[in-house]
Structures are given as structure tokens and as C-alpha cells.
Amino acid sequence: MSESVQTSKLIGEYLLVEYSNVILKKKIVISFAHPQNGRPFSLSVLISNIDGDQFSLNTWANKENNAKLIAFFGSVANYESESLLLSDFKEILAEIAVADLRPILVTDAWESIPIDWRGYC
Numbered sequence: 001m002s003e004s005v006q007t008s009k010l011i012g013e014y015l016l017v018e019y020s021n022v023i024l025k026k027k028i029v030i031s032f033a034h035p036q037n038g039r040p041f042s043l044s045v046l047i048s049n050i051d052g053d054q055f056s057l058n059t060w061a062n063k064e065n066n067a068k069l070i071a072f073f074g075s076v077a078n079y080e081s082e083s084l085l086l087s088d089f090k091e092i093l094a095e096i097a098v099a100d101l102r103p104i105l106v107t108d109a110w111e112s113i114p115i116d117w118r119g120y121c
Contacts, residue, residue: 012036024108025050032086040077041085045093047104055113063113064100068092 002018014033021027026049033042048054061069072092079085103109 006031011039011042014042021105024106026105028105034082041079041082043073043076043085043089047101049110053110053112055111056115059113059115060101060111066096066100069096 001020004016005013006016007013011033013036014031017030017032019028019030026047029046029048031042031044033039035041045057046054047057047060057069058073060066061073069092072088076085079088097105104111
């Protein structure tokens with residue numbers, strides 16, 4: 001696991017946390033930014049493999065029609081409390097990591113999920 005504070009022109013200063021599974025050659029990258037310069041909280045999760053394939057947890061949630069995760073990502077900007085946001089995120093992530101995402105995270109299985117650009121363009 002590695003942690004670092006990065007700076008982006010788009011979201012300002014943010015925390016970047018990377019978890020790597022060196023045996024399966026997969027990585028989870030979590031980016032979290034506090035509200036700053038008039039911007040709300042920002043949270044993204046990318047899962048990648050050694051071949052350079054990756055998908056965002058938000059895109060995966062939409063593909064899998066995971067209502068709880070879709071609702072969470074849809075409301076991140078509306079949270080007023082960092083502790084509540086991170087607590088909710090931790091609870092949801094633990095729930096899906098044990099059930100739905102387990103094959104991707106702990107086996108050599110992979111699911112190709114194209115980027116969903118709706119809302120970005």
C-alpha cells in the first residue's frame with residue numbers, strides 16, 4: 001500500500017491511495033479530495049491489471065446495476081461530513097469486495113468494462 005498527496009489543476013490537492021496485489025498483478029487506486037475552491041468532495045476508485053486494462057468502480061456499478069453503489073457515487077458531492085462519507089464508502093466497499101468484486105480482486109479473473117463517458121462530455 002502506498003499513500004501520497006497529489007495536486008491537480010482540476011480538483012486541487014487530493015489523497016491518492018494504492019493497494020497492489022503483486023501475485024495477481026492487480027491494483028486498486030483510490031483518489032479522495034476535500035471540498036476546495038468551490039468544488040465538492042471528490043472520490044474515485046480505479047481497478048487495473050498488469051495488461052493495462054482498468055475500470056472505475058462507478059462504471060462497474062452501473063454495468064452491474066448495483067443500486068447502492070450507484071446511489072453512493074451519485075451523492076458524493078452532497079456529503080457535508082468527511083467522516084460520514086468515508087464511513088459509508090468503507091461499508092459499501094467491504095460489502096461488494098466480499099461478494100460481487102471478489103472474483104476480480106482475488107483471482108486471475110478479469111472483467112473488461114468500457115469507460116462510460118456519459119456525464120463527462
